[in-house]
Amino acid sequence: MNALKQLSPARLGLLVAAAVLLLDQGWKVLFLHGFGWIDTLEQPGNPHQIELLPFFSIVMVWNKGISYGLLQADTAFERWLLAFFALGITGFLIWWLRGIKDTRLALSLGLIIGGAVGNVIDRILYGAVADFFYLHTFDKSTGWYVFNLADTAVVMGVVIMVLDLVISEWRSRTRGAKEDQT
Secondary structure, eight states: OHHHHHSOHHHHHHHHHHHHHHHHHHHHHIIIIISOGGGGTTOSSOOOEEEEETTEEEEEEEEOSSGGGOSOOOSHHHHHHHHHHHHHHHHHHHHHHHTOOOHHHHHHHHHHHHHHHHHHHHHHHHSSEEEEEEEEOTTSSSEEEEEOHHHHHHHHHHHHHHHHHHHHHHHHHHHHHHHHHO
């Protein structure tokens, strides 16, 4: 733990990105190759489902779009366009990370970078992003979208970044109000 405290925020962010990428790709190797679900790439429908909890299942969904299945990339050109767009944003985030002094911001950027790269790897290798995790109601009549570890990391990174911004702004305004009263 002491070694982590000695890391610069930028190195911490890169370490988090690498950890997210390894975990995400590890899960995908397990499901796609270990369970043999890679065979679903060209199949319509979803033949594989494992119910772990009454509200959580492991399923196999190939997402050719971005979040929530938006902007479906049905052609090779569209797939590569999405991949290069994501790589461009990732490159910007890595450049931004280099100058970061704040640990929470570095952590959030690391989560986003690792998740984005994990999904880009899928898009390049398979032409679609492999999603597995499905949260739903007990009767499965209503559910959230199917997602993967990379998606979770990106969302967590954005939430941490927004919360940090809101809390910092609130503290700044609170300090300013106290100074105005004196």
